[in-house]
Amino acid sequence: MERGARRIEAQREVVLRTPRLTLTSWVVDDVGALHEVHSDPETMEFVRHGRPESRPEVEQLVDRYIAEHAARGWTKWRLADLDDRLVGRAGFGGTSDSRGLSYLIRRSRWGRGLATEIAEALVGWHLLHTVAVPLRAIVAVGNDASARVLEKIGFDEDGKEDFDGTMCRAFVHPDTA
Ligand SMILES: CC(C)(COP(=O)(O)OP(=O)(O)OC[C@H]1O[C@@H](n2cnc3c(N)ncnc32)[C@H](O)[C@@H]1OP(=O)(O)O)[C@@H](O)C(=O)NCCC(=O)NCCS
Secondary structure, X not given: OOHHHHHHHHHOOEEEEOOOEEEEXXXXXXXXXXXXXXXXXXXXXXXOOOOOOOHHHHHHHHHHHHHHHHHHOOOEEXXXXXXXXXXXXXXXXXXXXXXXXXXXXXXXXXOOOHHHHHHHHHHHHHHXXXXXXXXXXXXXXXXXXHHHHHHHOOOEEEEEEEEOOEEXXXXXXXXXX
């Protein structure tokens, strides 16, 4: 590993590890890699604004993730493979009294069980670190792959709700409800 890469690695805090993935905090230098993922239309169809994002939008997002992690200890963290290549992001949105599970995987890595692997590990993180706060997830109607991930790790479907004008399926994890 080059010296610059080692320096960046040292700035990241490891949140959790799974057999194939490492979840860490972000550094400003991650903007380019996350923009590669967030500029893909298929990846963004059901998340955020439902469209590919510009580099300035991703810069703002990484700034927000860094600030949230520093201020409250949870955010949507950086997801990397064991060679430290960015695979996506995963973590939590929401508020102090309701947490929302979130995951997004780079399109070239879909269909290998990676979302399921990190989502299941995050349920464990939530149960360990977040006492008495329900863990929910909302999935835009039509995003059947994401709903399948939640079903596989034991979430129950809990009606429908509007999120920023998008009709979504709501889920809750029974161990946290
Ligand atoms: C949704 C997403 C996270 C899934 O990631 P992934 O790593 O491919 O997911 P996994 O491989 O762990 O599991 C996907 C499951 O959905 C199934 N699936 C895939 N496409 C599907 C579809 N169109 N309809 C129904 N099921 C589908 C897979 O077969 C698999 O289920 P199985 O293990 O029973 O076969 C990924 O497509 C993604 O990042 N999409 C863009 C961002 C996003 O939508 N995030 C979720 C916001 S709520």
